[in-house]
Amino acid sequence: MKNLRNLLLFSTLAAAACNSGNRQTSAEDSTAIKAIDSAALAQDISVLASDEFQGRKPFTIGEDKTLEYLTKRFKEIGLQPGNDTSFLQEVPMVEIRSVPEGDLRIAGKTGELKLTYLDQYVAGTKRVQDRVAIDKSEMVFAGFGIVAPEYNWNDYANLDVKGKTVVVMVNDPGFYDSTLFKGKTRTMTYYGRWTYKFEEAARQGAAGILIIHDVLPASYGWPVVRSGWSKPKLDLQTADNNMSRAAIEGWLTQESAKKLFQLAGVPDSVMDQAKHPGFKAVPLGVTASLALKNKTRKSVSHNVAALLPGSERKNEYIIYSAHWDHLGIGEAVRGDSIYNGALDNASGVAGLLQLATAFSKLKEAPKRSILFLALTGEEQGLLGSEYYAAHPIFPVKSTVADINMDVLNFFGRTKDITIIGKGQSDLDDYAAKAAEKQGRYLVPEANPSGGWFFRSDHFNFAKVGIPALYPGSGTKSLAHDSLWAPDHAAAYGRDHYHSPFDQMDPSWELSGMVEDVRFLFDVGVTLSNEDKFPQWKEGSEFKSKR
Ligand SMILES: [Zn+2]
Numbered sequence: 001m002k003n004l005r006n007l008l009l010f011s012t013l014a015a016a017a018c019n020s021g022n023r024q025t026s027a028e029d030s031t032a033i034k035a036i037d038s039a040a041l042a043q044d045i046s047v048l049a050s051d052e053f054q055g056r057k058p059f060t061i062g063e064d065k066t067l068e069y070l071t072k073r074f075k076e077i078g079l080q081p082g083n084d085t086s087f088l089q090e091v092p093m094v095e096i097r098s099v100p101e102g103d104l105r106i107a108g109k110t111g112e113l114k115l116t117y118l119d120q121y122v123a124g125t126k127r128v129q130d131r132v133a134i135d136k137s138e139m140v141f142a143g144f145g146i147v148a149p150e151y152n153w154n155d156y157a158n159l160d161v162k163g164k165t166v167v168v169m170v171n172d173p174g175f176y177d178s179t180l181f182k183g184k185t186r187t188m189t190y191y192g193r194w195t196y197k198f199e200e201a202a203r204q205g206a207a208g209i210l211i212i213h214d215v216l217p218a219s220y221g222w223p224v225v226r227s228g229w230s231k232p233k234l235d236l237q238t239a240d241n242n243m244s245r246a247a248i249e250g251w252l253t254q255e256s257a258k259k260l261f262q263l264a265g266v267p268d269s270v271m272d273q274a275k276h277p278g279f280k281a282v283p284l285g286v287t288a289s290l291a292l293k294n295k296t297r298k299s300v301s302h303n304v305a306a307l308l309p310g311s312e313r314k315n316e317y318i319i320y321s322a323h324w325d326h327l328g329i330g331e332a333v334r335g336d337s338i339y340n341g342a343l344d345n346a347s348g349v350a351g352l353l354q355l356a357t358a359f360s361k362l363k364e365a366p367k368r369s370i371l372f373l374a375l376t377g378e379e380q381g382l383l384g385s386e387y388y389a390a391h392p393i394f395p396v397k398s399t400v401a402d403i404n405m406d407v408l409n410f411f412g413r414t415k416d417i418t419i420i421g422k423g424q425s426d427l428d429d430y431a432a433k434a435a436e437k438q439g440r441y442l443v444p445e446a447n448p449s450g451g452w453f454f455r456s457d458h459f460n461f462a463k464v465g466i467p468a469l470y471p472g473s474g475t476k477s478l479a480h481d482s483l484w485a486p487d488h489a490a491a492y493g494r495d496h497y498h499s500p501f502d503q504m505d506p507s508w509e510l511s512g513m514v515e516d517v518r519f520l521f522d523v524g525v526t527l528s529n530e531d532k533f534p535q536w537k538e539g540s541e542f543k544s545k546r
């Protein structure tokens with residue numbers, strides 16, 4: 001009995017020694033590092049992702065509970081309010097719930113096409129108005145809907161789309177041709193993002209814009225579009241109530257687009273032609289009609305900000321960010337309507353709390369200040385970070401870096417760690433050193449054509465010039481075979497991501513999450529004790545902003 005107990009004790013210690021990873025850090029640091037552990041991460045995730053928090057949608061009781069919990073936790077940890085005397089930063093938003101008055105009707109010379117909401121198309125609006133409509137709006141196929149002088153590409157060349165409805169393809173030409181855009185590295189540019197396409201259509205004066213969905217270039221299936229658009233949408237409040245946006249913004253299924261081209265008498269090979277330079281937009285000779293009734297509600301959501309003041313350079317800031325919000329209560333799937341968002345992004349917020357704990361336990365306080373930001377409205381279009389970047393609590397110029405967490409590792413330790421947008425900034429070099437201390441190495445994202453660097457909050461910090469680090473889980477499992485990590489990542493994307501089944505799961509191996517958060521801690525500790533400002537690398541689209 002005693003021997004067995006000793007044996008168990010020994011193996012536990014041996015495992016702990018293997019897990020500690022950071023062999024070269026000082027003793028002080030290792031005390032702090034050990035504060036980051038799997039039980040604490042699991043505890044915070046299980047609270048934030050519980051049904052009681054109702055999927056943490058802004059403006060709901062889920063927001064109240066989340067703010068209360070995070071404020072309590074940051075106080076327990078001993079941090080100061082990040083926004084003067086408050087842990088909260090108000091983010092004025094507007095919620096728009098759009099319901100179509102009928103089908104999307106597309107009329108041509110030979111007949112009419114009636115498309116059913118959610119099954120065949122989705123539509124919404126950013127205009128804060130009781131009703132928006134397009135009525136017999138001429139339709140034009142405008143390729144990718146991109147104006148990119150630096151790539152010598154203009155889908156709107158010599159085209160007047162005022163009052164018209166443009167139909168465009170998702171992603172950018174580099175997805176199909178390695179000589180175009182960033183095709184060589186299969187990296188999606190911002191021009192490939194649907195958010196850009198809506199912005200550009202508005203600049204061109206279009207009344208409506210519909211994006212043709214396609215699984216591969218979009219990197220997600222129609223159910224993701226459908227569930228995202230079937231719920232009320234949030235936006236930041238703006239002075240013009242978003243009247244500069246197109247009245248109708250939406251998506252068509254691939255099937256609907258083919259029916260549209262058929263009605264227009266245009267071969268659907270036009271979508272292939274649009275992938276080549278020199279393509280000219282094609283008027284479709286058909287019109288679109290659709291009206292949306294909107295219920296709008298202005299309200300205030302909140303970012304949560306907690307500060308650990310620096311000991312020497314307290315007017316310089318390192319931000320750790322993670323969005324606290326998720327999708328709330330939505331369309332039921334197999335009887336479950338609560339979108340818990342356990343990995344997306346209760347895990348990132350748990351990481352944030354663990355980082356705060358670790359920093360507060362450092363024997364020597366960091367020289368620079370650390371701001372822990374739990375952001376709102378990420379799922380609604382990166383709104384909390386957009387608001388912070390436009391209304392920073394601390395000056396952008398004095399902000400050294402943003403380190404962002406969104407969906408952490410749940411499948412155990414890995415030999416590598418992914419850097420999304422690898423090659424963008426000097427932060428890669430800090431990350432490489434921190435990874436090396438753990439006996440690991442950096443890899444670029446496996447699917448750069450998904451545009452992942454534009455899909456979480458660090459993007460809004462990058463847009464104002466703050467170097468941003470956005471790591472993803474590793475790809476090579478330490479304890480399992482080579483398919484383990486990619487299979488788990490794929491299964492998450494297929495069966496859990498943005499569905500009611502992103503739930504806390506006892507089968508998760510949290511050792512990988514622990515190691516990844518410790519890795520981010522190391523990066524932050526190094527940055528916090530330096531006086532250098534990391535820069536964007538040559539060729540980064542954000543370099544000119546710093
Ligand atoms: Zn997320």
